[in-house]
Amino acid sequence: MFEAIAFYLFAALTISMFTITVMTQQALYALSAMAAGMIFISAFFFILGADFLGAVQIIVYTGAVMALYAFGMMFFDTTRTVVEKRTNPRFVIVLATLAALLTVLVVIVPIIAVDMPAQLPIDPSAGNSQAVGMVLFTKYLVPFELAAVMLLVAMVAGIVLAGKKMDKSLTLMAEEEIELMQTAQYTPVAHEEVH
Amino acid sequence: MEIYLYIALFAPLVGSLFSALFGASPKTKVTGIVASGLLFVSFVSSSILLSYVLGGHTVHVEMMTWMATGDLYIPFGFVVDQVSVVMMMVVTIVSTVVHVYSIGYMDHDKGFNRFFSYLSAFVFSMMVLVMSDNFLGLFIGWEGVGLCSWLLIGFWYHKESATWAANEAFIMNRIADLAMLVGIFMLYWNLGSLQYDVVFANITTLPVVVITWIGIFLFIGAMGKSAQFPLHTWLADAMEGPTPVSALIHAATMVTAGVYLVVRANPIYSEIPNMGLFIASLGAFVALFAASMALVNRDMKRIIAYSTLSQLGYMFVAAGLGAYWVALFHLMAHAFFKALLFLGAGNVMHAMHDELDPFKMGGLRKVMKGTFIMMTLASVALAGIYPFAGFFSKDLILEVAFVDHHYIIYSVLLFTAMLTAFYSFRLVALIFHGEERYKLFGIHPHEAYKFMLIAMAPLLVLAIIAGAFKGSYYQLVTSLLPSGEYHVHSIATYWIMTIGTQLLVLAAIAFAYKKYSSWSSVPDGTSALEQSFGYKLLANQYYIPWFYEEVFSKTYRKLSHCLWKEIDLKIVDAMVDGIAGVVYKTGEKTHKIQNGNLSDMLRWMVIGLVILMLFAVGFSVLAMFAQAQVEFVRIYIGELVLGIGLVLVAVSVLLVTYHAASIRKTGKGR
Amino acid sequence: MEITLTHYLVLSTILFVIGLIGIMRRKNLLLLFFATEILLNAVNIALAAISHYRGDYTGQMFAFFIIAIAASEVAVGLGLLIVWYKRTGRIDLDQMTSMRG
Numbered sequence: 001m002f003e004a005i006a007f008y009l010f011a012a013l014t015i016s017m018f019t020i021t022v023m024t025q026q027a028l029y030a031l032s033a034m035a036a037g038m039i040f041i042s043a044f045f046f047i048l049g050a051d052f053l054g055a056v057q058i059i060v061y062t063g064a065v066m067a068l069y070a071f072g073m074m075f076f077d078t079t080r081t082v083v084e085k086r087t088n089p090r091f092v093i094v095l096a097t098l099a100a101l102l103t104v105l106v107v108i109v110p111i112i113a114v115d116m117p118a119q120l121p122i123d124p125s126a127g128n129s130q131a132v133g134m135v136l137f138t139k140y141l142v143p144f145e146l147a148a149v150m151l152l153v154a155m156v157a158g159i160v161l162a163g164k165k166m167d168k169s170l171t172l173m174a175e176e177e178i179e180l181m182q183t184a185q186y187t188p189v190a191h192e193e194v195h
Numbered sequence: 196m197e198i199y200l201y202i203a204l205f206a207p208l209v210g211s212l213f214s215a216l217f218g219a220s221p222k223t224k225v226t227g228i229v230a231s232g233l234l235f236v237s238f239v240s241s242s243i244l245l246s247y248v249l250g251g252h253t254v255h256v257e258m259m260t261w262m263a264t265g266d267l268y269i270p271f272g273f274v275v276d277q278v279s280v281v282m283m284m285v286v287t288i289v290s291t292v293v294h295v296y297s298i299g300y301m302d303h304d305k306g307f308n309r310f311f312s313y314l315s316a317f318v319f320s321m322m323v324l325v326m327s328d329n330f331l332g333l334f335i336g337w338e339g340v341g342l343c344s345w346l347l348i349g350f351w352y353h354k355e356s357a358t359w360a361a362n363e364a365f366i367m368n369r370i371a372d373l374a375m376l377v378g379i380f381m382l383y384w385n386l387g388s389l390q391y392d393v394v395f396a397n398i399t400t401l402p403v404v405v406i407t408w409i410g411i412f413l414f415i416g417a418m419g420k421s422a423q424f425p426l427h428t429w430l431a432d433a434m435e436g437p438t439p440v441s442a443l444i445h446a447a448t449m450v451t452a453g454v455y456l457v458v459r460a461n462p463i464y465s466e467i468p469n470m471g472l473f474i475a476s477l478g479a480f481v482a483l484f485a486a487s488m489a490l491v492n493r494d495m496k497r498i499i500a501y502s503t504l505s506q507l508g509y510m511f512v513a514a515g516l517g518a519y520w521v522a523l524f525h526l527m528a529h530a531f532f533k534a535l536l537f538l539g540a541g542n543v544m545h546a547m548h549d550e551l552d553p554f555k556m557g558g559l560r561k562v563m564k565g566t567f568i569m570m571t572l573a574s575v576a577l578a579g580i581y582p583f584a585g586f587f588s589k590d591l592i593l594e595v596a597f598v599d600h601h602y603i604i605y606s607v608l609l610f611t612a613m614l615t616a617f618y619s620f621r622l623v624a625l626i627f628h629g630e631e632r633y634k635l636f637g638i639h640p641h642e643a644y645k646f647m648l649i650a651m652a653p654l655l656v657l658a659i660i661a662g663a664f665k666g667s668y669y670q671l672v673t674s675l676l677p678s679g680e681y682h683v684h685s686i687a688t689y690w691i692m693t694i695g696t697q698l699l700v701l702a703a704i705a706f707a708y709k710k711y712s713s714w715s716s717v718p719d720g721t722s723a724l725e726q727s728f729g730y731k732l733l734a735n736q737y738y739i740p741w742f743y744e745e746v747f748s749k750t751y752r753k754l755s756h757c758l759w760k761e762i763d764l765k766i767v768d769a770m771v772d773g774i775a776g777v778v779y780k781t782g783e784k785t786h787k788i789q790n791g792n793l794s795d796m797l798r799w800m801v802i803g804l805v806i807l808m809l810f811a812v813g814f815s816v817l818a819m820f821a822q823a824q825v826e827f828v829r830i831y832i833g834e835l836v837l838g839i840g841l842v843l844v845a846v847s848v849l850l851v852t853y854h855a856a857s858i859r860k861t862g863k864g865r
Numbered sequence: 866m867e868i869t870l871t872h873y874l875v876l877s878t879i880l881f882v883i884g885l886i887g888i889m890r891r892k893n894l895l896l897l898f899f900a901t902e903i904l905l906n907a908v909n910i911a912l913a914a915i916s917h918y919r920g921d922y923t924g925q926m927f928a929f930f931i932i933a934i935a936a937s938e939v940a941v942g943l944g945l946l947i948v949w950y951k952r953t954g955r956i957d958l959d960q961m962t963s964m965r966g
Contacts, residue, residue, distance in 0.1 A: 003868050004867070004868050007868045007872065011876050014876075014880065015845075015876075015879055015880065015883070018880060018883045018884070018903050019883055021883075021887065021896075021899050021900075021903065022883055022884075022886055022887035022890070022891070022896075022899075022900060022903070027893065027895060027896060030896055030899055031899075034899050034902065034903075037903070037906075038902075038906065041906050041909070041910060044873070044876075044910055044913065044914075045913050048873075048913050048914055048916070048917040049917055050913050050916065050917065050925050050928075052925075053909075053913055053925050053928055053929065056929065056932060057909075057932065060932050060935075060936055061902075061906075061932065061935075064936060065902070065935065065936055065939050068939050068940065068943060069895070069898070069899075069939070069943070072895070072943040072946065072947065073895065075947050075950060075951075076895065076950055076956060089890065092798075092886055092889045092890055093882075093886055095798075095801055095802060095805060095885070095889070096801070096881075096882045096883075096884075096885035096886045096889065097842070097882050098805050099801050099804055099805045099808070099881075099882075099885055100878045100879075100881035100882040100885060100907075101839075101842060101878060102804075102805060102808035102809065102811075102812060103804075103808065103878075103881065104874055104877065104878045104881070104911065105808075105812055106808050106811055106812060107911070108874055108911070108915070109815075121920055121921060121922075131922065132922065132925060132929075135922045135926060136926065136929070140926050140930075143930060147929075147930055147933040147934075150933065150934070150937050151933060151936060151937050151940075153937070154936070154937030154938075154940040154941050155940055157940065157941045157944055158940035158941060158943060158944040159944075160944070161941070161944025161945055161947065161948050162943065162944040162947040162948070790962070791961075791962035791963065792958070792959060792961075792962060793958045793961050794889070794891075794892060794958045794959065797888055797889060798889050801885060801888070801889060834869070834871045837871060838871045838874065838875050841875045842875055842878055842879065845875070845879050
């Protein structure tokens with residue numbers, strides 16, 4: 001009973017939050033609604049007994065990803081609203097519905113219809129975090145390590161991309177100036193000979 | 196013994212491949228010498244096999260599996276038995292001689308190396324043909340010799356007539372080969388095997404109708420290869436090829452493959468009533484028909500080609516009357532003297548700078564003594580004078596016809612024998628006797644290289660003495676072929692027949708000499724004889740090539756033209772153009788999609804996703820219903836309906852609120 | 866009232882729809898990123914639900930990796946976005962037409 005109440009409550013909350021995210025004109029509203037929606041989603045994970053996943057959801061999504069977005073938004077002029085040209089919204093909605101339905105159908109039906117046996121059955125004696133750890137560090141060890149490397153690479157990429165020429169405003173420079181700057185950087189010897 | 200079998204079979208192939216290596220490089224004598232040497236090796240191996248077979252053994256090997264699928268099992272199997280060893284000997288002897296001869300004959304030709312590669316390839320194909328132990332292997336060899344024949348007839352491909360003749364030969368053989376293939380398929384369909392021994396052991400279990408059809412189809416194949424009427428026109432035209440080719444392929448070996456097939460398949464033919472008589476009648480007809488065309492022809496090589504055709508007719512008479520060993524014997528003897536005749540003609544051609552009209556020669560015996568002797572003796576053998584090879588083999592066929600009470604065939608063959616003697620010596624008399632008419636054309640003839648004459652010598656010897664082997668040959672082949680001594684019952688009749696035949700032939704020879712040995716002018720087509728209807732009929736080959744041209748070629752050309760204009764251009768091409776047009780138009784219309792707007796691209800991406808997944812779902816639903824696996828739907832029907840309903844409700848709520856919101860915001864109802 | 870797998874799948878579908886609508890209507894690149902996050906989360910819910918109802922950890926594992934991928938995507942994507950903004954001063958999708966065919 002409580003489960004049902006919780007489910008419907010959080011479902012309604014999540015849907016409304018995400019709707020706001022998608023529909024609002026204000027980037028800040030969208031960001032806040034998005035963060036709220038992420039937290040609500042973690043509630044589903046807790047209901048489903050995936051405690052560890054729920055924790056990760058809050059930490060990674062709400063803590064890291066949304067924070068990153070928030071920092072990112074500081075670079076942009078968020079007050080300037082981008083004009084959303086609304087081209088035939090009904091078409092967009094029907095298309096989206098159709099695509100979502102089909103995706104769910106295609107992905108889910110085989111799992112249920114074929115009655116796939118559980119590859120890694122849930123062990124009720126162990127707690128969720130413990131069990132997840134067992135699985136993650138045995139069968140999924142290599143993907144786990146790869147994911148770690150991928151995150152590291154992504155971090156380096158983010159720093160390099162965003163951090164380059166923090167002190168210069170590329171926006172205000174002409175295209176030639178940027179290129180001159182780049183050539184100067186890559187051929188320092190030639191640069192010094194000029195002096 | 197297997198090793199000798201493989202050597203005999205593959206030595207020509209090695210020679211061919213070796214020569215092919217030099218195919219594009221300028222003439223080197225090495226290719227000719229190596230190819231000839233390997234042919235000689237093949238000949239020696241065949242001789243060893245012959246002595247082995249004479250001891251009463253046969254060799255049967257299965258080299259490798261060729262096709263094995265389901266019940267179909269066809270190996271690359273080879274057999275050396277009494278029949279194939281005779282053929283192997285004939286093939287290897289004649290081809291060795293012809294190879295050595297060709298070193299001299301093709302001396303000045305740019306395609307020297309290419310020639311030897313083709314020629315050796317031909318010998319290999321012929322060996323496959325005669326040595327195979329099943330019908331499909333025989334067919335491979337059959338097609339192989341056809342291909343090599345095409346290559347060699349069209350050897351001088353820059354000559355229009357040569358390419359035309361090559362194509363004619365190839366196409367006519369293809370028509371016949373199709374029938375042969377049908378025959379082979381029928382054999383397999385009904386008996387489940389193509390091995391000779393299996394087929395011949397079980398052939399009697401089939402209904403007569405089926406055997407008859409198989410026999411007819413196989414015989415059509417034989418008719419094509421052996422140039423029997425009505426598929427005979429290609430043989431005379433095939434003389435466009437180099438003369439050694441004519442000697443080897445179109446006289447001694449390939450054209451006799453049809454006879455070999457009938458001889459080999461004798462258990463099939465002996466089961467068909469009246470088939471034998473039909474074959475014999477056709478053979479007798481072709482013998483007379485071809486000989487009559489040879490009477491008036493003015494092309495040296497064509498005369499010999501018609502003579503070949505005529506002799507093939509003799510062989511089919513013997514085979515048709517059940518005297519298979521006689522047919523094979525005549526095949527062997529004929530191969531020797533006819534190859535000799537052709538090689539002699541090649542010498543004459545060389546001497547006369549490729550002049551083929553015997554009326555423009557005359558008196559050549561003074562300058563070409565060796566060639567003169569050889570061609571005369573070969574003609575004597577062809578005419579069947581005692582004690583030359585032709586006497587033993589050809590008169591035997593006459594006897595067979597007589598003993599079997601086929602008197603019409605007998606008289607036709609007897610008459611043909613006279614014609615044969617006449618046209619052979621007409622040719623000899625015109626070339627070697629009489630006035631030296633070639634001087635009018637400013638030609639200075641010379642004798643061929645000595646080694647060419649020496650190379651021809653074995654054939655000469657065999658043409659003279661081949662008859663002496665009759666006894667041992669009979670012993671050999673009748674252990675495989677149906678035996679049958681053909682003796683005229685009364686001694687008196689026998690002697691009357693033999694001496695009578697000899698006298699008639701001698702009379703024909705004397706007549707030919709009398710008429711042509713003192714010929715002095717070159718006929719120009721104005722004499723009364725040349726104006727007569729009979730002469731024209733014969734000179735135009737009974738108008739059969741003209742008939743083929745008018746009826747088949749022109750109709751076909753018209754049909755092709757019609758198909759090109761009506762079907763190809765208006766339907767096929769239009770379809771292709773239409774498809775291209777649709778693609779082009781579609782591109783024209785849809786290139787606006789690529790407007791570079793990422794938002795639109797995303798939208799298109801989703802549309803593509805939907806379409807693809809619709810396909811996936813559609814197909815799986817179809818498959819589900821097709822397999823009657825509606826279990827899933829029945830079990831989950833409630834949840835499916837609930838799910839879809841919920842989604843629809845949710846979507847419509849969203850739609851309405853969003854629409855209302857957009858109306859309120861814009862304030863003017865979109 | 867029992868909450869079944871179907872409920873979760875329907876919820877997941879609805880969230881997916883919202884995400885797709887966002888993807889198709891947003892012109893602001895940053896908000897477009899938000900929409901993709903919604904898509905990923907919708908799938909995560911479905912995976913976790915299947916994992917729960919089928920008694921199998923595989924679904925949860927996939928959800929973990931999806932979160933990891935989402936995190937890296939955000940890092941790289943935001944970096945690119947900042948560079949782009951520094952060069953052009955806008956993050957409007959309609960301005961990015963250099964891929965015109």
